[in-house]
Amino acid sequence: MKRIPRCSCLPILAVLAACGGSSTGPADVVDASEVDYSVIVPPIDVLYPDAPADDGGTVDPGPGDPGGTDEGDATPADTGNDPGGFVYACTPLAVESCVTACGSAGMRKCLKTWGPCLPPEEFCGNCVDDDCDGLINEGCGTVEQCEPPKVECPVALIDVAEGTGAFTNDTLHLSGEGSYAQSGTVTKWAWSVQAPAGAAGAFAPSAADAKPTFLVDAAGQYLFQLDVWDDAGTKSCVPALAAITVDTFPPQPPQVGCSDGTREGFVDQVAYPQIAGCSGAWERPGITPATVVPTCGLKAGNSGTNAAGTGCSAPDLCATGWHVCNGWSEVAQKSPTGCAGATPPDAKPKSLLFALRQPSKSNSVCGADGDGTNDVFGCGNLGTGLGPDKKCGPLDRVLASMQPNSCGFNEAEPNLGPWECKGNDGSDLREGANVTKKACQGASCQYDGAPIGPSDKGGVLCCRD
Numbered sequence: 206m207k208r209i210p211r212c213s214c215l216p217i218l219a220v221l222a223a224c225g226g227s228s229t230g231p232a233d234v235v236d237a238s239e240v241d242y243s244v245i246v247p248p249i250d251v252l253y254p255d256a257p258a259d260d261g262g263t264v265d266p267g268p269g270d271p272g273g274t275d276e277g278d279a280t281p282a283d284t285g286n287d288p289g290g291f292v293y294a295c296t297p298l299a300v301e302s303c304v305t306a307c308g309s310a311g312m313r314k315c316l317k318t319w320g321p322c323l324p325p326e327e328f329c330g331n332c333v334d335d336d337c338d339g340l341i342n343e344g345c346g347t348v349e350q351c352e353p354p355k356v357e358c359p360v361a362l363i364d365v366a367e368g369t370g371a372f373t374n375d376t377l378h379l380s381g382e383g384s385y386a387q388s389g390t391v392t393k394w395a396w397s398v399q400a401p402a403g404a405a406g407a408f409a410p411s412a413a414d415a416k417p418t419f420l421v422d423a424a425g426q427y428l429f430q431l432d433v434w435d436d437a438g439t440k441s442c443v444p445a446l447a448a449i450t451v452d453t454f455p456p457q458p459p460q461v462g463c464s465d466g467t468r469e470g471f472v473d474q475v476a477y478p479q480i481a482g483c484s485g486a487w488e489r490p491g492i493t494p495a496t497v498v499p500t501c502g503l504k505a506g507n508s509g510t511n512a513a514g515t516g517c518s519a520p521d522l523c524a525t526g527w528h529v530c531n532g533w534s535e536v537a538q539k540s541p542t543g544c545a546g547a548t549p550p551d552a553k554p555k556s557l558l559f560a561l562r563q564p565s566k567s568n569s570v571c572g573a574d575g576d577g578t579n580d581v582f583g584c585g586n587l588g589t590g591l592g593p594d595k596k597c598g599p600l601d602r603v604l605a606s607m608q609p610n611s612c613g614f615n616e617a618e619p620n621l622g623p624w625e626c627k628g629n630d631g632s633d634l635r636e637g638a639n640v641t642k643k644a645c646q647g648a649s650c651q652y653d654g655a656p657i658g659p660s661d662k663g664g665v666l667c668c669r670d
């Protein structure tokens with residue numbers, strides 16, 4: 206990239222003063238008086254009450270497990286007030302303005318929490334670095350010369366060999382070697398990143414290296430940040446940023462993914478070519494164990510001829526070439542927005558859960574393959590909210606009981622919904638092995654004034670093979 210004479214590395218208001226009069230246009234420099242700092246608040250976890258349904262449906266009274274036998278669940282059973290969950294601090298997929306780390310006017314999107322504040326594209330009609338890459342008006346051709354910089358601190362510059370886009374499981378090659386100091390040399394680098402929920406990559410060899418690599422294992426938006434120091438110990442006035450969009454690999458044409466030919470979650474097949482929410486019923490128990498396989502020839506689904514789920518298992522809801530998503534890490538790899546976007550915008554509250562295979566032993570903490578069948582996990586708006594302490598990546602809902610023969614969430618179970626978690630003693634530790642969606646046959650349940658049948662209130666999350 207060609208380096209354009211810089212205006213200044215002073216904070217943005219000083220830049221304004223130095224460059225006054227040359228800024229116009231939509232990506233204009235941010236004036237402090239224009240910035241709504243109230244939007245830059247960290248997401249907060251709040252309690253998620255399992256309130257009675259709108260129709261006054263019954264709520265179990267008990268304070269958790271009367272037998273005291275379930276040491277595994279932190280979430281009390283259907284008490285009508287599920288503690289320990291969280292609600293979204295924002296409306297999933299909502300977008301709002303924000304101020305970037307370099308002071309320009311950015312945008313951020315709500316996922317499980319607010320995503321990173323992404324800088325705008327470089328705007329040529331001003332004298333500032335809008336996209337926070339450390340360069341002013343790069344790529345603008347011949348532009349009005351900005352006042353020469355009065356460099357009082359080193360300037361951080363990021364170069365990403367892969368550009369601004371990558372695919373899941375690519376290794377990014379980052380470089381801060383272009384960073385410079387007018388007096389002296391840059392001797393220290395500090396990288397950080399805001400990554401999608403569930404991303405497990407790290408800077409290698411370290412976040413203090415001038416040219417680290419970074420594995421992007423989850424789909425979605427990454428925002429890398431670099432601060433530098435010169436040999437006098439002076440830190441860069443503003444960090445450099447680099448936004449990278451990571452798409453699901455391999456690129457795939459849209460496909461429904463549900464065996465009945467209709468999607469009810471992640472309904473935009475173009476935006477979500479590798480993950481689908483498939484509503485429907487099943488009567489054979491379980492979703493988490495590997496032994497749970499299709500039993501009705503994929504003849505299941507809410508819009509098929511077998512909406513009652515007769516003879517079917519949970520995997521019968523997924524189309525040929527798809528399978529019930531296997532753990533939160535597969536969701537992180539195959540959905541660019543995590544669980545945000547799983548429910549359509551017009552979905553009623555507590556109306557949809559799309560479950561997956563997710564091992565867990567206790568406390569609704571997500572475990573590794575083969576590591577227990579406690580609780581039923583998924584994406585949607587039905588179930589207790591899964592906060593970051595549960596280590597479930599992007600997953601946002603769980604059905605977790607401390608009483609036998611219950612899924613532990615009032616609106617999921619009869620007489621408000623068709624989810625059932627019945628079994629022998631200790632079934633409250635094995636909901637993932639026992640769960641069915643066969644209650645409410647003949648639309649015999651009712652929620653929010655509407656009849657509910659076995660194929661309502663969600664089904665499974667299907668991932669492309």
Ligand SMILES: [Ca+2]
Nearest residue numbers: 328333335342
């Ligand atoms: Ca500019």
Ligand SMILES: [Ca+2]
Nearest residue numbers: 334336338340
């Ligand atoms: Ca720039």
Ligand SMILES: [Ca+2]
Nearest residue numbers: 465467507508
């Ligand atoms: Ca369907």
Ligand SMILES: [Ca+2]
Nearest residue numbers: 580606633634
């Ligand atoms: Ca449980």
